[in-house]
Amino acid sequence: MVVCYLAHCLLNANAKVDEGARCAGISVPVLRMLRERGATIRQMPCPELAFGGTRRFWAVREQYDTPAYRAHCRRLAEPVAAQVRADLAAGARVVIIGIDGSPSMGVELTAADDTWGGRPDKPHDEDYPVTPGAGLFIETLRGLLGESVKAVHAVGIGQDLFDYDEERELAKLGRVVAGEAERGAR
Amino acid sequence: MRGDGRSRRVAVVPDAYLNPAAGAPDRLAELAGAGWGVVALPQPGLAPDLEKAALAAVADQLAAFLDDGYEVALAEPDDPAAQRLDELLAAAGRRIGAGVAP
Numbered sequence: 001m002v003v004c005y006l007a008h009c010l011l012n013a014n015a016k017v018d019e020g021a022r023c024a025g026i027s028v029p030v031l032r033m034l035r036e037r038g039a040t041i042r043q044m045p046c047p048e049l050a051f052g053g054t055r056r057f058w059a060v061r062e063q064y065d066t067p068a069y070r071a072h073c074r075r076l077a078e079p080v081a082a083q084v085r086a087d088l089a090a091g092a093r094v095v096i097i098g099i100d101g102s103p104s105m106g107v108e109l110t111a112a113d114d115t116w117g118g119r120p121d122k123p124h125d126e127d128y129p130v131t132p133g134a135g136l137f138i139e140t141l142r143g144l145l146g147e148s149v150k151a152v153h154a155v156g157i158g159q160d161l162f163d164y165d166e167e168r169e170l171a172k173l174g175r176v177v178a179g180e181a182e183r184g185a186r
Numbered sequence: 187m188r189g190d191g192r193s194r195r196v197a198v199v200p201d202a203y204l205n206p207a208a209g210a211p212d213r214l215a216e217l218a219g220a221g222w223g224v225v226a227l228p229q230p231g232l233a234p235d236l237e238k239a240a241l242a243a244v245a246d247q248l249a250a251f252l253d254d255g256y257e258v259a260l261a262e263p264d265d266p267a268a269q270r271l272d273e274l275l276a277a278a279g280r281r282i283g284a285g286v287a288p
Contacts, residue, residue, distance in 0.1 A: 008247070011204075011214075012223030014192045014256060015247070024193035025223030031214060041204040043226040050246040054192075054254045079239040083232070 001092045002181045005041045005080065006030070007105045008046035010097065010157070015046040017058045017153070024132055029170055030097075030157065037177045040092070042083065045076045046125040047104050047137045057120045060129060061103040064136055073140040081144035084152060093180040094152045097173065098138050101128065101160030106135035108156050153180055154166050193221040195252050197286040198244070198268060201229035213261070222286060227267040239266065241262045245274045248282065258282045 010030050013021035034041055048056060048064070051072050087094050098107040111127035134142070142149050155176045157169045203213045204226050217224060225247055228240040248271075251258050260268045263284040275282060 008225075012196060012225060014194060014196050014223040014251065016192065018190050019191075021191040024191055024221040025195065026214065026218035028215075028218050031218060035212070035215075041228070043204065043224075045243040045247060049250050050243070053250045054256065075239075078245050079236050079243065082236050083240075 002037070002039045002095060002177055002184060003042060003084075003087045004034055004097055004177060005042045005044050005084065006097050007099045007102075007157075008044055008049070008095075009042075009099065011043050012046075014022050014054070015049040017048075017056055020058060020160070022164070027159075029166060030173070031047075033170055033174050034177065037174070037181060039095075039177055042148065044080055044096075044105075044137075044141075045129045047073050047076050050076070058128075059103055059111075060116045061110055061133075061136060062114060063116060064103050070136065070140065073126045073137045077137060077141040077144050078139075080141055084145060085148050087152050088148055091162075091184075093184040095177055095180055096138070096141070096152055096154040098135065098154065099155045100156030100158040101161050102135045104135040104137040106133065106156055107138055107154045107157065108132065108134070108159070110135045111160070128160075130161060136144070188195045195257045195259075196248070197222045197224050197259055197261045198248065198282065199224045200227050200265045200267065201232065203261065205229075208214075217261075217286060218267065220286075222234060224261075227265065227271065230267070237267070237270075240241060241271055241274055244271060246276065248275065249280055252280050252282065259286050260284045261286045 009015045010027045013023050099105040100109040105113045110133045112131045228237045
């Protein structure tokens with residue numbers, strides 16, 4: 001069995017910032033891909049939604065990286081980590097699906113820039129400062145998983161990237177989920 | 187810039203919507219077709235303290251939607267986890283409706 005922990009917004013684009021949603025609500029191509037592969041679906045919380053609300057501006061890691069936001073991420077990530085550990089203990093393969101380019105949910109790519117702050121006049125698209133690294137929630141979740149993190153496959157879908165290529169990203173996700181399903185069947 | 191594509195409609199759904207039993211209708215796909223986003227309730231069988239923490243996270247997120255006037259509805263109001271969520275939100279002075287007709 002493969003259990004996929006999805007970034008909240010993949011099932012609820014209402015959690016995205018204004019102009020950040022790539023669909024009205026549920027990402028149908030992602031859902032279809034997971035259904036085709038027989039994955040169990042779990043939804044992670046959106047740390048930015050509960051912290052900044054629906055009217056928040058887009059931001060980079062440095063703007064969220066405060067003790068209060070890290071504590072908030074930890075409070076949300078603790079039950080997720082406990083569920084991941086329980087799934088692993090039950091013999092499941094676990095895949096965490098984040099959002100590459102996100103300051104919170106990025107897995108391989110986040111958004112970071114020391115100069116962001118003050119008047120919110122930064123463009124969201126081609127100048128969005130994507131950098132290698134994880135977002136704050138994913139970083140916190142990985143830390144809470146401790147040794148169990150080695151048994152978890154984390155992958156990001158690049159919905160927060162300017163050059164998002166849905167076909168390419170879905171193919172990447174599909175390979176990861178199928179690969180974990182294959183390992184679980186051995 | 188893509189404009190604001192958010193539907194502003196959020197359905198609170200049980201785990202059975204995310205993971206339907208074999209042969210059961212795919213309610214999640216139906217909601218997707220109608221433009222709803224979903225917030226999933228904790229799956230059955232969690233330890234009480236774990237479910238409590240997960241429900242608290244759900245309530246925090248729903249409060250953000252409710253406070254900004256989004257349509258929020260319980261897909262299965264009789265679900266036990268939905269009822270516990272309803273109590274949690276009521277204690278915080280918030281109510282959500284029932285029913286997710288397209």
